[in-house]
Amino acid sequence: MASVHPRKNRAGEITSYQVKWRDGGTRAGAQQSESFEDETAAGVFKEAVDDAGQHWPPGWVKGRGYIAAETAAEDAYRFRVYARRVIENRTGIEERYRAACQKELEKWIYPTFGECDVRSVEHFSGDTIKAWVRVLERTRVTRGRMPDGSPKARPMSPKTIRNLHGLLSSILNEAVRAEPPLRSRNPCELTNLPRIDDSGASDDDEDIEFLTPQEVHALRSCLTLRQDQLMVDVKYGSGLRWGELTALAPTCILEVSGAKPRVRVKRAWKRDETGAYYLGTPKTKKSRRTLRISTSVVEALLELEKGLSSAESLYFTGDKGQRLHYSTFHDRWKRAVARAKKAGLLAQHKNPTPHDLRHSHAAALISAGHPLTYVQRRLGHESIKTTSDVYGHLLPEADDDAMATIEAAMAGNRPRLRAVNAAAG
Template sequence: MATVQGRKNRAGEITSYRVKWREGGRRDGDWQSETFDDDTSAGVFCEAVNEAGQQWPPGWVKGRGYIAAEAGDDDRYRFRNFATRSIEDKTGVEEHYRVACMRDLERYVFPTFGTSDVRSTEHFSRDTVRAWVRQLEQTKVFKGPRPKVGEPKWRPMSPKTIRNLHGLLSSILQEAVTAEPPLRARNPCELTRLPRIDDDGAEDGEDIEFLTPDEVEGVISCMERRSDQLLSKVKYGTGMRWSEVTALAPQCLVDWATAKPVIRVKRAWKRDGEGGYYIGMPKSKRGRRSIRVSLAVVEAIEELGGEDLDNPDRLYFTGEQQQRLHYSTFHDRWKRAVLRAKAEGLLPKHKNPTPHDLRHSHAAVLLSEGRGLTYVQRRLGHESIKTTSDTYGHLLPEADDEAMAVIDRSLGRTTPTADEIQERAEETVDHSRVHVVHFETGHVEAFWKAGDARTVADQWQLDNGQSTRVETWAADWWRRQQTNGLKGVRDGLPNRIRLWSMGPAVYGPDGAEQASEPGVHQPRDRWVWEWEADYTQESAHSRSEWRPGPRAETEAMAWGLDLVSVRAAYASARTDALRICSLHPALSSQGGREAVG
C-alpha cells in the first residue's frame, strides 16, 4: 500500500510530503515515489496510487502532475488522434492493412469513441466497451459491392467481424497501457465477453460449407466456361487461396515432367492501398510453399498451356482483357453454376458454397482420408497450425489412402463403381486392432480408429510442445494388459476445452503476499483434454487452502471456461485466503493462534 511520509529539514520541520510505494504492491517491486508541498495533495495522490493497484495513476507524469482527461488542451490523447498515429506508425505491415484499419476505425469505432480520451476510465471502461460490442451485434451489413439495382442483402454483423473490430480497439488501448509512462492502468477490452465465432445466428452467415467430392464435380460440370471449370479444378485440387491461384504462372511449375510434379506458391495478388493490385509474395512466410499435385491438376494446367518456358509470367487465369481476374466476376458465374447444380439434383438445396469453400473442401477430403493436421497446415499455407485445428479439427479421419489418389478420384479421373460405393457404405471399424497414443507424461489413450489416434497425437504436440508416439496393437493383447479390458478404447475423439486459470496467490500468516512468479495474477489459458485432472465443464472454480509446512502459507487460485467468471472467482478466492491465513494449523504448533476449520 502507498503511504505518505513527511520530510523534515535539519531543524525538524516538515518541508514536503513524499508518497512512497512498491510498484504493483509486490514485495520485490521497485520503490516508486512522488513529492508534494502539502499533505492534502499527497493524500489525494496516495489514494489514486492505491486505486490504480500500486501503479502510477493513468495520465500522471512524474514531476509534472496529473494531466486531467477533461482538460481538453492536449488533443494527442483523443482516441481519433491517438489511434490514427498508432496505425500510421506501425511497422512491418502492408499499406493495404493500414488502409483497412483506418476504414474500419472510421466506420465502426470513431463514431462511438472518436472524441474520447484514451486515459479516461469513464470513456473506456468495461461497460462502455460492452455497450459498443452490443451495438455492433445489432449492426446490419452486406457483403460485396452494392448492387446497381435494388437493395443489398442486409444481415447482422458476423461474430468474426466483431472480434476483429474488438481486437483493433484492444490493440490501440494496449499501446496506451504500455506507453512510457503508462496512460492507463489496464485494457478494458480484456474484460469483454465476445460472441462465439462458431455460433453465428445470422441468416446466411459465414459458416464454412464443406462439399463432398461428388458435389464439387457437380458444380464444376454446371459451369459454362471451360476456363472456369479448370480454375475450379485447380483450386480444389491444390487448396490455394484465390489471390494465389489467380496469380499462377508457368514459372510456378516445378518438376512438371516427372512423376512428382509440384506447384511452388510464390506469387499472390496484393492490394496497393490505393484501390489497385500488384503481384507480390503470398500472405505469410508459410504461405510460400511447394504443393505436390495430382495428375488431374496437371491435366488442367496442361490444357491451359502447361510449362510455357517462353512466357514464364503469363497468367493462366485472366479476365476479358487478359488482366487480373476479379473475384466478383468469377463469383457471379459460380453462383449461376450452383443454382444449376441444385436444379439438377447435383447439390443439396440447403448448401450455398462460395469459391473459397473449394479450399475448405480440399482440406476436408484429405482429413477424411487420414492425413494429419500438420500435413494439411503445410499444404494450405497456414502460418499457425492452430488455424488449421480451429477450422478443420472437428473433421474425423476415417481411412488411410494416399492423398494424391483421393484428389484424383475427387476430380473425376476414376469413377467408383456401384459395388465400390456399396462396399464403402458397409465398411465398419476394425475391432481387431487398437491404436494407442503414448504421451511423455506416461499417460496412454487407446482408439479404434487410427485417424483419431493421429489427430489426438498431432493436437497434443500443438498444445503442449511434447512429443507423442502412436502404436498399433492387437486388440486381444491390449485387452489382456488392461484391468478394464477394451472398455477404455475410444470410438471417437475425446473432448477438449480451453481452460483459463489465475494464481496461485500465496499469503503469509500476517496476510502479506509472498514473492511469486511474474504474471501469476494475469489470466493464462491452455487446452485441456477430458482425461486431465483440470478438465471441467463449469464456467469457474476457485480454491483457497492452507499449504502444508512450517511456513504457514495460504494459497488462492481459480480456473474455468469463462475468463470473466474466472477473474471474479480469483478475486473471491484471494479474499477468502486473506480471511483464513491467520488460522493456519501450523501456527498452533508454533505457539500461534489456534486453527479452525
C-alpha cells in the same frame, strides 16, 4: 503535391472544396483530405500542406483549423487524434492493413470514442467498453445477397467483434506503455467477448458447403468456358486460395514432366492502400509453400499453357489478359450452380461458392485419413488451430475411437491403450 477538388451536389452545383494529398507525398502515404466552404481558403491550405512537405500543417486540427498551442497539446490526447497517430506510426505492417485499420476506426470506433480523452478513466472504463461491445452485438451488417438479389443482413459475427475490440485494445495498450504512461491499465482487459462459436460459425467457416467429388464434377460440367472447367480442376486439386490461384504462371510449376510435379506458391494478388491490385508475396510465411500436384492438375495446367506467350504469363486471366476478377468468375459459377440444380445434380439447399472448392479439397484429404498437420501445410494455414476449428469434425476415425472408449468404460472395462513404440534411451 496537394490539389483542390470542387465538390458538387446532384444538381451540379459546387457546395464545397476539398484539398487532397498523400501523407509525405509518396504513393505509399495514407490519403488525407480537408474540406472548405470557399476556394480561396482551400488554396491557402493547399499551399500550407505543400510547405509542410505534404503533411498536416503544424497546429492545424482536421475540421477545426489552427488552434492555440495549449489547446493543441490537449487535443493530442483526443482518441481520434491519438489513434490515428498510433496507426500511422506502426512499423512492420502492410500499407493496406494500415488503411484497413483507419477505416475500421472511422466506421465502428470513432462514433463512440472519437472525441473521448485517451487518458480518462471515465471515458474508457470497463463499463464504457462493455456498452460499446453490446452495441456491436446488436448491430446488423450486410454480407452477401439473398436468392432474390436483395442484401443479406445478419448480426455482426463474434469474430468481427473480437477484431474490433482487439484494435481498440491495441491502441489503449500504447497509452499504457507510453513514456510517461497516459493510463495505468487497459480497460479492454475486463471485457468478456462473445465466443467465436456462439453463432455456430466464425467468419472463416460461415456458410461452408463441402462438396462431394461427384458434385464438383457436376458443377464443372455445367461451366461452359474451357478455362473455367480447368480452373475447377486446379483449384479443387490444389486447394489454393483465389489470390494464389489467379497469380499462377508456368514459372511457378516445378518438375512438371517429372515423377513429383510441384507448384510453388510464391506470389498472390494483393491490394495496396488505394485498393489497386498488384502481385506480391503471400501474406504469411506458411502461405509461401511448395505443393505436390496430381496428374489431373498437371494436365490442366499443360493445356492452359498452350495458349500462353511466355513463362510469366498468367494461366487465368480476363478477356483482355488482365487479372481475372473474382466477381467475373463468380457470376459464371452461379449460373453453373443453377444449371446443376435444375438438372438434379446438386441439392437445392446447397449454394457453394468457388472458395468451397478449397474447403472440399481439405475435406477429401481428411476424410481419407490424411492428418490435419499435412492439410495445414497444403492450405497454408498459419496455425493448426485454424485447420482444426474448420475441418477437425471431418476426421473419419475420431468418433469411432471415442465410441469404443466410452462403451468400454460403460461396461466397466478398462479402455484398451494403444501401444506406443519408444526409442531406447
